[in-house]
Amino acid sequence: MSKPAIDCVGTVEAGSWPGEDEAVATAQSILEVAAGYLHAHESQPFPAEPVEVSLLFTDDGPMAEINGQWRGKEKPTNVLSFPAFPIVPGDTPGAVLGDIVLARSTIEREAADLAKPVDHHVSHLLVHGFLHLFGYDHIDAEDAREMETLETRILAELGLSDPYGGTDPL
Numbered sequence: 001m002s003k004p005a006i007d008c009v010g011t012v013e014a015g016s017w018p019g020e021d022e023a024v025a026t027a028q029s030i031l032e033v034a035a036g037y038l039h040a041h042e043s044q045p046f047p048a049e050p051v052e053v054s055l056l057f058t059d060d061g062p063m064a065e066i067n068g069q070w071r072g073k074e075k076p077t078n079v080l081s082f083p084a085f086p087i088v089p090g091d092t093p094g095a096v097l098g099d100i101v102l103a104r105s106t107i108e109r110e111a112a113d114l115a116k117p118v119d120h121h122v123s124h125l126l127v128h129g130f131l132h133l134f135g136y137d138h139i140d141a142e143d144a145r146e147m148e149t150l151e152t153r154i155l156a157e158l159g160l161s162d163p164y165g166g167t168d169p170l
Contacts, residue, residue, distance in 0.1 A: 004035040004046035006097075010055030015104030017057040026119075027055050027100075030126045030158065037154045044134065045092040053133070056101040063103035078106045079125040081132035088135040100129035114163075124163045127154045 008028035012020045031053060038044035058066075060076035068074040070082070083098040102125060111121040131147055138144035152162045 003032075004039045004044075005050035006031045006035050007050040007052045008055055009052060010057060013056055013058040014062055015057060015059035016108075017104055020057075023057050024055060026122075027053075027126055030123050031130050033157050034127050034130045034154045037157055038134065038150075041153070042089065042150070044090065047092060047095065049095060051093050051095060051097045053097050053130070054099040056099065058101060058103055060103050060105045063101065063106065066101055076103050076106045078103060078110060078121075079129045081129040083133045083135070086135070091135070093134070098133040100126065100133070102126070102129075116163075120160050121163075123158055123160055124151065124155060127151050 006028060008024050008031060010020065010024040010027065012018075012023055017023050018026070035044075035046065035051075039046060063076040063080070064074060066080060067077050070080070080101045081098060082101075084096040085094055085098075087093055102122065107121055107125065108118055111118040114121065128147075128151055131150055136143070136147045136150065138147050148164050152164060155161070155163065
């Protein structure tokens with residue numbers, strides 16, 4: 001079984017992110033682990049060619065605009081995902097998987113509140129956003145448990161602790 005390939009492209013638009021090359025390379029390495037886990041443990045099919053994920057590293061102002069435009073919520077959030085095409089877990093994605101948008105200031109505040117390193121929280125949110133691109137969601141408790149279990153297992157592959165330890169699903 002060959003390892004699935006991810007091709008990340010990205011832009012640092014705003015916020016105190018590392019340089020664009022570093023931000024994209026770090027995200028790509030995290031998403032490759034997530035893809036490998038889905039492929040090996042969830043039998044998630046991938047096309048032979050790399051799937052593209054577009055990343056936007058931004059801050060609260062632009063994120064509030066995006067969240068308002070697409071979700072009708074005029075406030076920043078930590079991560080948003082926009083699948084290129086609707087799929088459900090187990091469907092083979094197309095060549096373009098979709099977009100993930102991250103807001104640095106919100107992520108930094110949340111990391112401080114959670115007493116965890118910012119880079120660990122960024123990793124968690126990248127995995128969370130990536131799973132949304134595959135059709136996973138957390139609208140009801142059963143779906144939330146499934147998605148959070150996958151997040152926890154993928155983060156363990158990255159050497160990171162359970163972000164939901166001792167909490168109820170979202």
